Amino acid sequence: MMKIKAFFLILAFSAIGSQLAAQDVLSPSRKQAIDSLALEKVRDLSKYISIIGNKDTPWSEANRVIERTLELFADGAMMGVSSINREEVNYYGVREYLERLMALNYDRVNIQWYNIQYISDLERQPDGKYVGVITIYQRFEGVTKEGLKYVDVTKKDVTVYVERKTTQISGRIIGFWDVMLGDIRVTETKPGN
Amino acid sequence: MHKFRLLLISLALLPGLLPAQSFNSLLGDESILHAQTKQVNQFFRRFNAEESTSGDRYFPGDKDYRNSDLRKRYLGILFDNQNASITDPLKLSFIEDVMRPAQPHFLDFHGGQWFTEVLTEFTYMGKKTPVTIYMKLEEENQGYKWVITNVYLSSFHEMFHNLGKDDQRFLHPMSHELDFMNLVRVFKDKAYVEQYTASDYHPDYLTLFLYEFKKGNLVFNTVKDVKFHFFQVPGWYFELSEFNRPGTNAGWLISGLMKINDNDKELLLKYLYHE
Amino acid sequence: MMKNSFSPARLKHRLSFGMMLLLAVTIGAGLSSCNSQKKLAKKKAEQELAEKTAKAKADLLAILNDDGKMTLEEKEFKLAAVKRMNLDNQEIKDLIGQAEEKLNRERAALEKKKEEDRLQREKEAREREMRESGPYRNINLALDAVGNASDISTANMKIREALVNFAGDDVPVLILISKEGEDSDYDKPTTIRKYLEFLKDQKKSPNKVLNAVFDANGKIKELELIKK
Numbered sequence: 001m002m003k004i005k006a007f008f009l010i011l012a013f014s015a016i017g018s019q020l021a022a023q024d025v026l027s028p029s030r031k032q033a034i035d036s037l038a039l040e041k042v043r044d045l046s047k048y049i050s051i052i053g054n055k056d057t058p059w060s061e062a063n064r065v066i067e068r069t070l071e072l073f074a075d076g077a078m079m080g081v082s083s084i085n086r087e088e089v090n091y092y093g094v095r096e097y098l099e100r101l102m103a104l105n106y107d108r109v110n111i112q113w114y115n116i117q118y119i120s121d122l123e124r125q126p127d128g129k130y131v132g133v134i135t136i137y138q139r140f141e142g143v144t145k146e147g148l149k150y151v152d153v154t155k156k157d158v159t160v161y162v163e164r165k166t167t168q169i170s171g172r173i174i175g176f177w178d179v180m181l182g183d184i185r186v187t188e189t190k191p192g193n
Numbered sequence: 194m195h196k197f198r199l200l201l202i203s204l205a206l207l208p209g210l211l212p213a214q215s216f217n218s219l220l221g222d223e224s225i226l227h228a229q230t231k232q233v234n235q236f237f238r239r240f241n242a243e244e245s246t247s248g249d250r251y252f253p254g255d256k257d258y259r260n261s262d263l264r265k266r267y268l269g270i271l272f273d274n275q276n277a278s279i280t281d282p283l284k285l286s287f288i289e290d291v292m293r294p295a296q297p298h299f300l301d302f303h304g305g306q307w308f309t310e311v312l313t314e315f316t317y318m319g320k321k322t323p324v325t326i327y328m329k330l331e332e333e334n335q336g337y338k339w340v341i342t343n344v345y346l347s348s349f350h351e352m353f354h355n356l357g358k359d360d361q362r363f364l365h366p367m368s369h370e371l372d373f374m375n376l377v378r379v380f381k382d383k384a385y386v387e388q389y390t391a392s393d394y395h396p397d398y399l400t401l402f403l404y405e406f407k408k409g410n411l412v413f414n415t416v417k418d419v420k421f422h423f424f425q426v427p428g429w430y431f432e433l434s435e436f437n438r439p440g441t442n443a444g445w446l447i448s449g450l451m452k453i454n455d456n457d458k459e460l461l462l463k464y465l466y467h468e
Numbered sequence: 469m470m471k472n473s474f475s476p477a478r479l480k481h482r483l484s485f486g487m488m489l490l491l492a493v494t495i496g497a498g499l500s501s502c503n504s505q506k507k508l509a510k511k512k513a514e515q516e517l518a519e520k521t522a523k524a525k526a527d528l529l530a531i532l533n534d535d536g537k538m539t540l541e542e543k544e545f546k547l548a549a550v551k552r553m554n555l556d557n558q559e560i561k562d563l564i565g566q567a568e569e570k571l572n573r574e575r576a577a578l579e580k581k582k583e584e585d586r587l588q589r590e591k592e593a594r595e596r597e598m599r600e601s602g603p604y605r606n607i608n609l610a611l612d613a614v615g616n617a618s619d620i621s622t623a624n625m626k627i628r629e630a631l632v633n634f635a636g637d638d639v640p641v642l643i644l645i646s647k648e649g650e651d652s653d654y655d656k657p658t659t660i661r662k663y664l665e666f667l668k669d670q671k672k673s674p675n676k677v678l679n680a681v682f683d684a685n686g687k688i689k690e691l692e693l694i695k696k
Contacts, residue, residue: 027648028252029646029648030646030648030651030653033645033646033653034645034646034653036645037645037655040674044666044670047669047670047671048669051669058620061620064665065669068662068665068666068669080416084437087417087418088314088414088415088416088417089415089416090415091415114223114226115223116223116226116227116231118231118232118234118235118248119250120232120234120235121234121302123302123336123337124335124336124337125336125337125338126333126334126336126337126338127334127336128334128335128336133232133234135231135232137226155231157232165656167657169640169642169657169690170681170689170690174642174652174654174657175651175652175653175654176642176653176654176655176656176657177645177653177654177655177656178656179655179656187437189437190437190438190439191221191222191225191226191229191439
C-alpha cells in the first residue's frame with residue numbers, strides 16, 4: 001500500500017519535471033536534417049552488410065569494409081538476435097556478427113532491404129546526448145552448394161546516438177552532429193502471406 | 194460474427210493507411226510492413242495522430258497534426274483484433290473517451306503514469322529462473338532514462354509466503370525479562386521467521402534481487418518478452434504488447450483494455466506487481 | 469328637448485381644455501426629456517473618448533511591448549490608426565512618440581536584413597556558378613566517377629585519379645547537412661581518402677562541392693560539400 005503511494009508520488013514528480021525537458025531546442029527542420037543524417041548512416045550500414053555478405057566480395061575488401069562499418073558504431077555496441085522459433089535474445093558483438101556474416105557457408109547470398117523504415121523521436125539522455133531508434137527490414141537469402149535455400153526476413157531496430165560536437169578546421173569552429181550507431185535488435189519476422 | 198465485423202472494420206479503414214501498393218516478387222507486399230506499428234514510438238504517434246498515413250511525421254503547427262478524423266482511423270487499428278476480451282462496445286467507448294472534443298486525451302511519453310514489465314531469464318543458484326523487471330522513465334539532468342522500480346521472482350515471494358498469516362508464532366511480551374533467550378526459537382525454523390516482524394514490514398524484493406546478483410547467485414541470460422501498462426487515460430487501463438505475426442494487425446497493439454476507477458487501479462497495480 | 473340641454477359648444481370647450489391640459493403635460497415632459505438627452509449625448513461622447521483613449525493606449529503599449537508576435541506592417545498600421553484619432557492627450561502623444569521611434573528602429577533593421585539577404589543570395593548564386601561550371605566542376609566529376617564505377621578495380625583507379633587534385637589523403641572533408649540562419653550543421657568531418665572509399669562502397673555520390681580551399685600548388689587542402 002505504502003509502496004503504491006510512493007509510486008504515485010514519484011510519478012507525479014516526474015510528470016512535473018518533464019514539462020521543462022520536453023521543450024525542444026531544435027527547430028523541426030533542423031531535426032529533420034538530423035533524422036535524415038541518422039537514416040543515411042543506417043542505409044550506409046545496410047549497404048556495408050550487403051557487401052560483407054556478398055560472396056563475390058574479395059576477402060581483403062570485405063575486411064576493409066568491416067573496419068569501415070565498425071567506425072559507424074559506438075564502442076561496445078551489440079547485436080541482439082532472436083528467431084521465430086526462439087524468443088530469447090542471443091547477444092553478439094558487432095565485429096563478431098559481421099565476421100560471422102562474412103564466413104557464412106553459402107554459395108550465394110542475396111541481401112535486400114525493404115523500402116519501409118521508421119524513425120523514432122530523438123530523446124535526450126541524462127548525459128546530454130540524444131538517442132533514437134531507426135527500424136529497417138532485411139530479406140536474406142542464402143543458397144548452399146547443394147542448392148538448399150535459406151530465407152529469412154528480419155526487423156532491425158538500430159539505436160542511433162546523436163551528439164552535437166565542435167571541432168576546429170584551419171582556425172574555423174565547425175559545429176557538427178556526431179551520429180553513432182549503437183545496439184541493434186534483430187528479430188525474425190514474417191510480414192505477410 | 195464479432196470477429197467478422199472487426200475484419201470488415203479494419204478492411205474499411207486500411208486502404209487509407211496504406212501507401213501505393215508496392216509489390217516486389219521477392220520482398221512481397223511492403224504495405225503490410227507499412228501498416229504494422231513498428232515501434233512503441235509509432236504507437237504514440239498513431240494514437241495521437243501525429244503521423245500521416247504515408248508515414249511522415251507531423252509536428253505541432255502542421256495542418257493535420259492531431260487531426261480528429263485521422264485519429265479515429267488510427268485508434269481503430271491499434272488493437273489486437275484476435276483478443277476477444279476487447280469487445281467492440283468497450284473499444285468504441287474507449288475511443289469516444291480519448292477523442293471527447295471538449296477534452297481529448299493524448300499519450301505523453303514523458304507524462305508518467307505508464308511503466309514497462311520485462312520478462313527476463315536469469316540463472317539463479319544454477320537454475321534457469323524467470324525474473325520480471327518493472328521499469329519506468331525517470332528524468333535526470335533534462336534527459337530521461339528507464340529505471341528499475343521493482344522485480345518479481347517467484348522464489349522470493351515464496352520465501353515470505355507466511356507473512357501476514359495468522360499464527361501462534363510470536364515473542365511473548367515478557368521476553369525481555371529473559372534477555373530474549375527465546376530468540377533461539379525464532380531462528381530455528383526458516384519457514385516462519387517472517388512472522389516475527391512488525392505488521393508494517395514489507396519485504397523489498399528489489400534489494401533482495403540486487404543482493405543476490407552482487408553475491409553472484411543471479412546471472413543474467415536474456416530478455417524474453419516486453420509489455421507496457423498505461424494509466425495515462427483517466428478512467429482506463431490498457432496493456433501494450435508486440436505481436437510478431439503475419440498481416441497488418443501486427444506490431445505494437447493494445448492487448449488488454451479495462452475501464453477502471455481509482456480503487457480498481459490500486460488493485461490492478463497490486464496484481465501487476467504480484468503483490 | 470331635454471336632450472338639447474347638452475350643448476355641443478360646451479363640449480367643445482371642455483374637450484379643448486382637456487386637450488390643452490394633455491398638451492401641456494406632453495410638452496413639459498418633452499422639454500425635460502430633451503434636457504436629459506443632451507446630457508446623455510455628452511456622457512456618451514465622454515465615454516467614447518475614454519474608450520478611444522484606452523484603446524489607443526492599449527494599442528500603443530502592444531506595439532511597445534511586442535517581441536515579434538506582430539509583423540512590422542501590423543504595428544505600423546496600428547500606429548497610423550491611433551494617429552488618425554488625433555487624440556488630445558499628452559500620455560497618448562508621448563506613447564506615439566516612443567512607438568514611432570521603436571518602429572523606425574525596426575524598419576531600419578528590416579531593411580538592413582533585406583539587404584543582407586540579397587547579398588547572401590548573390591553570394592550563393594556566385595558559389596552555385598563556381599560549383600556548376602568553374603573550378604568545382606572537375607572535382608564534382610571526379611567524385612561522381614568514383615560513385616558510378618562499375619567494379620572495384622575501376623573505382624580504385626578513379627580514387628587514385630581523384631586524389632591527384634588534393635594536397636594529401638588526410639585533407640579534411642566537411643558535409644553541410646543544414647543551415648538555418650547562423651546555425652550550420654555538418655556531418656562528422658572525414659578525410660578525402662575515407663570519403664572517396666565511402667563513395668566506392670556505397671556506389672553513390674550524394675554530395676557536391678560547396679567550397680574548396682586551394683594551397684599554393686593549386687591542390688585542394690580543404691573541401692566542403694553539400695547534398696546535391
